Amino acid sequence: MKKNALFIALAVMLTIGLASCLKEPKVVDSVKLNLPEQAYNYASLDLPEHMQFEFNANAPTVFTNNSGGVVDPGFGFFPDIVFNPQVTDHGATLGRVLFYDTKLSLNNAVACASCHKQELAFADPTAGSKGFEGKVTDRNSMAIINVALNRNLFWDSRVQSAKELTLKPVQNHIEMGMEDLSVLVKKLAKTDYYPGLFSKAYGDSQITEERISDALAQFLCSMVSVDSRFDAFMTGDQTALSDLEKLGMDVFFRAETKCASCHSGNNFMADDRPGGEYGDPDFGFGGGGPKGTANNGLDLTTTDSGLRNGQFRIPSLRNIALTGPYMHDGRFKSLEEVVEFYDNGIKLHPNLDKKLIGDDGEPLRLNLSSLEKKALVAFLESLSDRSLIVDEKFSNPFN
Numbered sequence: 001m002k003k004n005a006l007f008i009a010l011a012v013m014l015t016i017g018l019a020s021c022l023k024e025p026k027v028v029d030s031v032k033l034n035l036p037e038q039a040y041n042y043a044s045l046d047l048p049e050h051m052q053f054e055f056n057a058n059a060p061t062v063f064t065n066n067s068g069g070v071v072d073p074g075f076g077f078f079p080d081i082v083f084n085p086q087v088t089d090h091g092a093t094l095g096r097v098l099f100y101d102t103k104l105s106l107n108n109a110v111a112c113a114s115c116h117k118q119e120l121a122f123a124d125p126t127a128g129s130k131g132f133e134g135k136v137t138d139r140n141s142m143a144i145i146n147v148a149l150n151r152n153l154f155w156d157s158r159v160q161s162a163k164e165l166t167l168k169p170v171q172n173h174i175e176m177g178m179e180d181l182s183v184l185v186k187k188l189a190k191t192d193y194y195p196g197l198f199s200k201a202y203g204d205s206q207i208t209e210e211r212i213s214d215a216l217a218q219f220l221c222s223m224v225s226v227d228s229r230f231d232a233f234m235t236g237d238q239t240a241l242s243d244l245e246k247l248g249m250d251v252f253f254r255a256e257t258k259c260a261s262c263h264s265g266n267n268f269m270a271d272d273r274p275g276g277e278y279g280d281p282d283f284g285f286g287g288g289g290p291k292g293t294a295n296n297g298l299d300l301t302t303t304d305s306g307l308r309n310g311q312f313r314i315p316s317l318r319n320i321a322l323t324g325p326y327m328h329d330g331r332f333k334s335l336e337e338v339v340e341f342y343d344n345g346i347k348l349h350p351n352l353d354k355k356l357i358g359d360d361g362e363p364l365r366l367n368l369s370s371l372e373k374k375a376l377v378a379f380l381e382s383l384s385d386r387s388l389i390v391d392e393k394f395s396n397p398f399n
């Protein structure tokens with residue numbers, strides 16, 4: 001008898017177990033997203049005049065093309081280069097959700113926004129950033145500043161566009177640990193919010209790796225920062241900068257300090273256009289050019305060689321007061337330290353940029369007065385865009 005009862009109980013348990021296996025309940029991940037009725041505007045840009053050249057010269061296709069496809073400014077000659085997609089309101093909205101979603105990491109603990117914080121112009125306040133399972137990145141998290149204008153991304157310029165970049169951090173085991181992207185696609189399909197968001201962005205609810213990458217790139221490209229006090233000054237408001245900041249601007253643009261020859265133009269970044277000073281001289285994409293990098297003499301010998309021989313991206317200085325610590329390894333805590341370094345700390349690395357070597361063959365010494373140093377810091381602080389860091393369209397939709 002006892003044996004029979006046990007057998008029946010076992011049989012019942014097995015049947016229930018089997019039945020639940022056969023019609024596997026659809027796990028639906030339900031989250032209430034805080035998105036506007038009508039999508040925010042990401043697609044059209046209202047640029048002040050002094051920034052129009054930067055965008056026309058560097059990102060001609062991202063915001064203006066209406067075909068919805070990826071434009072190929074390589075004219076078919078450089079087919080392996082992935083350029084940025086056109087930004088649409090629904091595409092960038094989807095990108096925003098992905099950017100803040102911890103589901104993009106293997107253990108559901110890390111989002112892009114964990115290391116790129118809006119209130120810090122999308123940088124991280126620590127030298128290395130904590131990623132997947134508490135592992136720490138070797139390099140300082142970069143601010144996301146007008147990436148649509150960059151031909152070279154990451155500290156070593158190893159990728160050529162936001163589109164090419166977007167799936168890298170997801171797969172990188174330190175950052176997000178999601179090595180198998182097909183797992184991610186399945187995970188997103190099980191939520192109750194992604195299918196609808198993909199439909200709005202791409203016309204149908206299919207979730208693909210390509211679309212994830214595209215939407216993230218659209219969101220990154222839509223993060224346009226052109227609203228600092230420096231911009232107000234450039235649009236004609238003479239009072240936007242204080243006297244100290246104006247002195248700092250003069251120091252920055254003085255030929256002797258060289259600052260503006262590397263951090264150039266109104267986006268304060270390397271001129272990395274093909275044929276530009278820090279671009280590929282032979283117009284060969286991915287060729288031997290500096291790709292927007294330089295060796296600025298941080299060390300006599302380098303442990304991290306960057307692109308090659310201690311050459312690192314010449315980053316944009318927009319929002320710089322918000323994005324410390326500074327340099328690829330976050331070695332300087334403050335802008336005062338950075339200015340002190342350029343004033344008297346440049347080392348004679350064998351690959352030091354020629355601009356930073358004086359006529360005597362020694363590293364350049366600026367010998368700025370303490371007022372000039374203070375002014376230079378003040379000018380750098382005037383480059384902060386206070387609207388970007390509170391703009392709801394770039395904020396966390398899970399809040």
Ligand code: HEC
Nearest residue numbers: 111112115129130131137139140141142153154155169175
């Ligand atoms: C664990 C922290 C971490 C996470 C998570 C992370 N990043 Fe990053 N991000 C970094 C670091 C560190 C760098 C610089 C890496 C390097 O240069 O080698 C970087 C660089 C970038 C850059 C380059 C900016 C430039 O100007 O070159 C972009 C864009 C970016 N990340 C976007 C993203 C996106 C999108 C995600 C999510 C899919 C993401 N990041 C997730 C830490 C992180």
Ligand code: HEC
Nearest residue numbers: 257258259262294296312313314315326327328338342353
């Ligand atoms: C030869 C080109 C060159 C010149 C000239 C130059 N820089 Fe730089 N700058 C760089 C490079 C390259 C980096 C990044 C180096 C690294 O991280 O290893 C950098 C980094 C910085 C950073 C930190 C950026 C960040 O996001 O961490 C600041 C601030 C800065 N420079 C300001 C200045 C100022 C002010 C001057 C003039 C006194 C100046 N630079 C002159 C190439 C240059």
